[in-house]
Amino acid sequence: MNIVVLVKQVPDTWSERKLTDADHTLDRESADAVLDEINERAVEEALLLKEAHGGEVTVIAMGPGRATDAIRKALSMGADKAVHVSDDALHGSDVIATAKVLAKAIGTVEGFDLVIAGNEATDGRAGAIPAILAEILGLPQVTQLRKVTVEGTTVKGERETEEGVAHLEASLPAIVSVTEKINEPRYPSFKGIMAAKKKPVTTLTVADLGVDAGEVGLGGAWSGVIEASPKPPRSAGQRIDDEGVGGSKIAEYLVGQKLI
Numbered sequence: 001m002n003i004v005v006l007v008k009q010v011p012d013t014w015s016e017r018k019l020t021d022a023d024h025t026l027d028r029e030s031a032d033a034v035l036d037e038i039n040e041r042a043v044e045e046a047l048l049l050k051e052a053h054g055g056e057v058t059v060i061a062m063g064p065g066r067a068t069d070a071i072r073k074a075l076s077m078g079a080d081k082a083v084h085v086s087d088d089a090l091h092g093s094d095v096i097a098t099a100k101v102l103a104k105a106i107g108t109v110e111g112f113d114l115v116i117a118g119n120e121a122t123d124g125r126a127g128a129i130p131a132i133l134a135e136i137l138g139l140p141q142v143t144q145l146r147k148v149t150v151e152g153t154t155v156k157g158e159r160e161t162e163e164g165v166a167h168l169e170a171s172l173p174a175i176v177s178v179t180e181k182i183n184e185p186r187y188p189s190f191k192g193i194m195a196a197k198k199k200p201v202t203t204l205t206v207a208d209l210g211v212d213a214g215e216v217g218l219g220g221a222w223s224g225v226i227e228a229s230p231k232p233p234r235s236a237g238q239r240i241d242d243e244g245v246g247g248s249k250i251a252e253y254l255v256g257q258k259l260i
């Protein structure tokens with residue numbers, strides 16, 4: 001199987017996240033950057049499919065220069081090669097531009113069978129890239145999966161919702177997105193870390209992909225952040241000591257807040 005995994009470098013959830021004053025984009029420099037955990041799971045799923053069916057795993061990341069760290073992590077887990085789309089023109093790209101660029105980058109991987117993405121990135125949280133990609137590439141999409149199997153030329157999956165579990169399938173090539181229930185990602189081994197240093201990483205610009213720089217970045221975005229302010233500090237909570245009527249005092253408080 002020829003599998004592509006979309007991996008995004010995001011600010012670590014433990015770092016303080018803030019927006020830049022200049023253009024209200026995410027201040028990536030001030031936060032520790034990591035491979036998004038949902039994308040570690042996407043890589044893991046690709047590696048499990050490769051172990052079951054043979055083949056090759058290519059990771060694709062669109063992001064600034066330091067995104068190479070996220071790419072190396074995916075390679076040290078066991079992915080075979082990578083494509084890094086890096087270009088200053090991409091700064092501030094919206095979901096549509098991001099999907100356009102990723103679609104072109106996927107197109108550089110000859111004969112791919114399956115594209116695996118996370119269901120939602122932990123920074124942008126659009127949860128839309130897999131669906132937009134499917135539209136652009138004209139491929140079936142099987143999204144929000146907690147289980148993925150491939151049988152012949154069919155990909156099958158389970159999507160868990162509040163109403164129950166849906167069993168879905170599509171013909172390959174297809175795009176799937178996975179949720180945090182899909183698996184537990186492996187830790188890179190020392191051997192894997194050393195091997196990753198020698199694995200091929202192709203770096204491409206928007207021009208290399210034939211994308212017009214005017215269609216991407218802040219200038220090409222269909223929406224923009226006009227104003228942003230930090231959330232107010234948390235106020236002190238109200239302590240209720242239970243002297244036999246704690247339950248009703250909490251209920252009174254919740255009624256007062258119009259929460260019940």
Ligand SMILES: Cc1cc2nc3c(=O)[nH]c(=O)nc-3n(C[C@H](O)[C@H](O)[C@H](O)COP(=O)(O)OP(=O)(O)OC[C@H]3O[C@@H](n4cnc5c(N)ncnc54)[C@H](O)[C@@H]3O)c2cc1C
Nearest residue numbers: 026062094095117118120121124125126127128129224225
């Ligand atoms: C501070 C800030 C400001 C923003 N301002 C705007 C704005 O003004 N207008 C606007 O339209 N959007 C804005 N966005 C959204 C931003 O453009 C999105 O983060 C980006 O386009 C991708 O969306 P997402 O990561 O939420 O994708 P999702 O759809 O949540 O991601 C799902 C999956 O797609 C894949 N994926 C997503 N991005 C990449 C990538 N770069 N490389 C490889 N794989 C990827 C991963 O597998 C990921 O798990 C802003 C985001 C932030 C953080």
